Amino acid sequence: MSKLKKPQLVEAVVFYNDRGICKQMLYSEFEAILDGVVGLPEFADSQVRLAYLMINARLQVRSVVFFYLDFDEDGRADTGWNLPLRQLAERAGRGPDLGAGPIRLACRSQCPVSWQQMHLWDPSLNADCNDLALLRDAVKVNSLGVLVEEEAPQVLDAERLQVAQEDSWYAPPEITKEMAEQLAEKMEKEHRLKTAQLVRQQRLRLSSLNQQNEEALARVRQAADQSNSALQEQMRALQHALRQQEEVNAGLQAQLAGETERYQASREEMALQMRALERHGRTEADILRAQFEGELQARVDAAVNEYREQLAIRDVELAYRDQVDAQLQAEINRLRQECEALEGQSGQQVLERLSQLGVVFVVYHPGAGHLTIPLTDIPRYQDNPQAYAAAKCFVSETQYRQWLAHYQQPTCEASLPSGERCSMPIDRVEAPSRFVVGESNCCPRHRAGGRLRTAG
Known part of the structure; x- marks a missing residue:
């Protein structure tokens, strides 16, 4: 008897974008990308979703690993990436049936190695966008040029053929109770396997949806917290500025009230002098009245000019102070940056050497x-x-x-x-x-x- 050959599996890698599958290649080509021999400028400075596949000779998917890969500004793969795809595919749990029985599936919610979970992603299992169905259809198109093995008819040896007795050629076989029980047990077993497979598919879909919802909710909460903190800080700054302006206004009002009182006292004094002079003669009173009004107007004009000069001087002083504060703050920032550069110069060089040697932190x-x-x-x-x-x-x-x-x-x-x-x-x-x-x-x-x- 000839030995049964184990079916050969083809390794391939599929690239995803917002519209679905955008690129396919064999694993040997993907290794060239990892080694830096070939770059992908269309994925420059981005994190790309990929899927590692094992395909049999009948264009059927047997194993899938959904993972992330980062590309730098030149479109070259991250040199520190070292995800064991083959081991993950071999140790992964069962997934949906894509035509050749349940596949082995490794993703974020079903990862055989817990500390590798952060480098994986969950496929979408929605009816309108099913990533597994897209994989199955893309493999059937055979864009990778996989050699397809046709199903050969099974040939039985003549020695293994047995001829029934002549008297039972035309009589239908009787179905015994034992045969019926075996058939019912076989059907029940097949039904249980199909039911278990459907349950696993639904659990995987629920786990994927829960993970996506939790991540979206966490991002929304974080954005809300950041927005609330920024609004609180802006409100505190406005309240502080308002208090400062109120203090300045209160000081100016007090100063204006004091000057008004002094003018009133001076006016009353002049009025008393004018009434005293009125007793000595009308002409002298008119002269004093005119003199009083002229002096009063001169004092008012002088006071107004003095306050205007004080306000102008204060505005100039405030502008100069703001300019000096800006210059000092710029100098402080420059000195801080120089200090940080001096402090981290030696350590940064060591870290860059370690990174160039392939060390991952x-x-x-x-x-x-x-x-x-x-x-x-x-x-x-x-x-x-x-x-x-x-x-x-x-x-x-x-x-x-x-x-x-x-x-x-x-x-x-x-x-x-x-x-x-x-x-x-x-x-x-x-x-x-x-x-x-x-x-x-x-x-x-x-x-x-x-x-x-x-x-x-």
Whole structure:
């Protein structure tokens, strides 16, 4: 007897864009891209969604791995990318049936290696845009030029053929109870397999939809928090400017009131002198009246001119002060940049040498998993690792720190009447985006109490 040959599987890679599948190639061509021999300028400075396929000789998909790949400004693949696609495809769980039985599927929501989950993405299983159906149809077109193996008819050896007795040639075989039970058991087994396959497909679709909804909700929450913080900061700045303007106006009003009182006193004094002179003669009174009005008008004009000069001088002083402040701030920024450049010059050179040697900087943060930090993001990570991890989880830094305290010690944080902490063990929330203060970090009794107090 001839030995059965194991069917050969062809490895291929498919590129996705917003409209669907945009490029196909064999895995050998993809390795040339990873080695930097060939570049793809159409994907320059972007993160591209790809799918690794294993295809049999009948143009049927057997394994799929959905993953990300970054390209630099010249369209060359990330040199630090080292995802084990073949191992992921071989160890992946079962997926939908694309024509040759359930495939092996590795994606973000179904990853055999947990710390590789961040480099994978979930396919869309919607009826109007099904990524798996697009893969199946694209493979059937055979744009890759895969050698197709035709199905050969099975030939039986003459020695293995058995001829029934002559008396049973024309009589139909009787269906016994045992045969009926075997047939029913076989049909029930096939029905269970099909049902289990449909359940797995629906679970995968639900997991993908939940992941997409959570990421979208986290992005919306983060944008809302940032917008709220910016509005609060703008409101505080306007309130501060308003208080300063009110203080300036109050000072000017007080000064104007004092000058008015002095003018009134001077006028009253002049009026008394004029009445005293009226007793000595009308002519002398007219002279004094004219003299008084002239002096009064001169004083008023002099005072007005003096205040105008003071206001002009104050405006010039404010403009000069703003100019000096701007110059000093520019000098401070320049000195700070020089200090930062001097401080990070030696360390930056070492990091660049390590990056050129192929060293990849990977850190682990709860909730975000293992993060691959690009060289350009290392200063931002050094300034605030918690904020960097929070951004990767699509939450604010405050929410991430509160979730981290809960993650490290999942106990109730509510206070008892005695002033002590409840400290009752509670379920740990694994994702920062699902953490809600007052709900996730409290036991059911205190959460219910909190709701009753709020309703009251």
